[in-house]
Each structure stands twice: as structure tokens, then as C-alpha cells.
Amino acid sequence: MFDHVKFGVSDYAASKAFFLKALEPLGVAVVAEGSPAYGIELSPKGKASLCLYQTDEKPAHLxxxxxxxxxxxxxxxxxxxxxxxxxxxxxxxxxxxxxxxxxxxxxxxxxxxxxxxxxxxxxx
The missing domain is CATH 3.10.180.10 (2,3-Dihydroxybiphenyl 1,2-Dioxygenase, domain 1)
Incomplete structure (x- = not known):
């Protein structure tokens, strides 16, 4: 159903570190990364991705x-x-x-x- 879900975070570095560590046991790794405004894509072996990016928007659009x-x-x-x-x-x-x-x-x-x-x- 989902290919990827992308949402904004208020502290890109902290969120990146959190999700990489928390999802590591599930085989999740970095697939792609750009500037904090572009963000990072995390995925277990090419399956559905979680994408995070830096934003000041409150709440961030999904x-x-x-x-x-x-x-x-x-x-x-x-x-x-x-x-x-x-x-x-x-x-x-x-x-x-x-x-x-x-x-x-x-x-x-x-x-x-x-x-x-x-x-x-x-x-x-």
C-alpha cells in the first residue's frame, strides 16, 4: 500500500539519530540523504520507506x-x-x-x- 511516508521534524539531527537507532533492529538503513530540507530516506532492504526532513512548520504537513x-x-x-x-x-x-x-x-x-x-x- 504505502511506498513511503514523509514528515517534517523540528530537530533533524536528533530525529535522524533516533530513528536510525530505534529502527536498526528491523534492518532499517539509510537509502538516500540530502540537505536537511530534503531529508533522509530510511528503509529495510528497498521496502517501504520512512522519510524525514527539517521544517519549522507546525504541524508539518504529511x-x-x-x-x-x-x-x-x-x-x-x-x-x-x-x-x-x-x-x-x-x-x-x-x-x-x-x-x-x-x-x-x-x-x-x-x-x-x-x-x-x-x-x-x-x-x-
């Missing part, structure tokens, strides 16, 4: 990413979400800065949360 089996599902999600009242935050398309087959769409939900659907598979 970023929820759902797994799609194919790119058609990403496109269908985007259309349905806009029809349901979501606001565009990134039309379906490749995001090669994440990886070559990262095909995603983003909408802002009713409470301001960034809702994403992503397919990691190459085009069929």
Missing part, C-alpha cells in the same frame, strides 16, 4: 506515497484525485532525479497534505 503497480494507475489516481477536489502538485511523469523509472503524480489533499502515487517499474 507526505503520503502509495504504491502503484503500473503507470496507468498513477495517471488514474491523478485524475480521480483532482475530480475529488485535490489540487495539482505535480502531474504524472518521470522524476529521474529520484531514479530512472520513478513515475509519480502528486496532489494536495483537503488538509494540505501532499499525496503521491508512484510506480517504480519501467513502462510496459
Amino acid at each position: 507526505h503520503l506515497a502509495f504504491t502503484a503497480e503500473n503507470r496507468r494507475q498513477v495517471e488514474a489516481f491523478y485524475r480521480a484525485a483532482l475530480e475529488a477536489g485535490g489540487k495539482d502538485n505535480g502531474a504524472p511523469g518521470l522524476r529521474p532525479h529520484y531514479h530512472a523509472n520513478y513515475y509519480a503524480a502528486f496532489v494536495i489533499g483537503p488538509d494540505g497534505h501532499n499525496i503521491e502515487t508512484v510506480c517504480h517499474e519501467p513502462e510496459a
